[in-house]
Amino acid sequence: MTNGLNGTLKKRKRVEFFFKVLMIGSTALVIGSLIVIVGTIVWKSVPALSLSMVTRTPKGGFYLGKEGGILNAIAGSLYLALGATALAFLLSLPLALYLNLYKGRGSKTAVWTRFSLDVLWGVPSIVYGAFGFLVMMMIGLRASLLAGIVTVALLEFPIMSRAIDEVVRLVPNELKEASDSLGATRLETAVRVVVRQTVPGIMTAVLMAFGRGIGDAASVLFTAGFTDRVPASLLDPAATLPLAIFFQLGTPFPEVQQRAYASAAVLTLIILAASVTGRLISRRYSRHVVK
Numbered sequence: 001m002t003n004g005l006n007g008t009l010k011k012r013k014r015v016e017f018f019f020k021v022l023m024i025g026s027t028a029l030v031i032g033s034l035i036v037i038v039g040t041i042v043w044k045s046v047p048a049l050s051l052s053m054v055t056r057t058p059k060g061g062f063y064l065g066k067e068g069g070i071l072n073a074i075a076g077s078l079y080l081a082l083g084a085t086a087l088a089f090l091l092s093l094p095l096a097l098y099l100n101l102y103k104g105r106g107s108k109t110a111v112w113t114r115f116s117l118d119v120l121w122g123v124p125s126i127v128y129g130a131f132g133f134l135v136m137m138m139i140g141l142r143a144s145l146l147a148g149i150v151t152v153a154l155l156e157f158p159i160m161s162r163a164i165d166e167v168v169r170l171v172p173n174e175l176k177e178a179s180d181s182l183g184a185t186r187l188e189t190a191v192r193v194v195v196r197q198t199v200p201g202i203m204t205a206v207l208m209a210f211g212r213g214i215g216d217a218a219s220v221l222f223t224a225g226f227t228d229r230v231p232a233s234l235l236d237p238a239a240t241l242p243l244a245i246f247f248q249l250g251t252p253f254p255e256v257q258q259r260a261y262a263s264a265a266v267l268t269l270i271i272l273a274a275s276v277t278g279r280l281i282s283r284r285y286s287r288h289v290v291k
Helices: 002-045 051-055 071-102 108-121 125-139 145-168 173-181 186-197 199-214 241-249 254-288
Strands: none
Touching: 002 254, 051 071, 051 254, 071 108, 071 145, 071 186, 071 199, 071 241, 071 254, 108 145, 125 145, 145 199, 173 186, 186 199, 199 254, 241 254
16 A cells, blocks of 8 residues: 555656656746747848938938838838727727626627637738728728838737736636626626726736837738838838848848848837836736736
8 A cells, every 4th residue: 555655656646747747847948938039130230230220211322221110111110000000909908808797708709709819810911911901992091100110010919818808817806896896887896896906917018009000011011111211201111120120131232131130120129118018017007916
């Protein structure tokens, strides 16, 4: 009896040791990959990265190695990603609250809505770009910042909706019941209780969608267009950093290719800054979360 118990304990320890090694290896692989990718981008971007590059627009012959910068792509990416993220948020938050507060867990409407969002999440971004381009042709809208914002918002919508939905589902039912017992309406419970409890998770969902939107190239290739100027209105075409990187890497000139890595470094820095800002905001509001 004792031998059998000892054998079982040894087997469990071996299994635990195996999975511990697997977890450590996975963590090291993720961290190592991040260091290699960021390190390569930074190392290759140093020769071309300068203040003038991020404060000037491209001049004549920029893609042939002449003077200029990527201010047009930086501004276009920020305008497009911020506008699309705001639009997607205005659609995603009400949907997530509706599914969780007005529909039960077993509701067919909620089940099919979540299934549809999961399918949309897996649709390639080039399909969103083709759909956006088709709609543009139908209504006579040319490639512009507005068309890019709408297309990227459609791309971000299922990502943000499902992430917020999963966060809202984690709110304890006791909080909702306590709010109802005090005479609050469902809308008041949603805004004053549920949203306040899920601010850190909502910020994470927004950052996920923002990172996907600002880093995507396929969805804006035919919808936002490309220009060497900073867009002055929603109907002007807009350049983006992913497309700028693509065009710069496609040239045979080493100087321009170095600028592509500098553009990638700027894009990475923007995403990093957004992530840090989101973490600080989440930490500030996390004290209101009931654990």
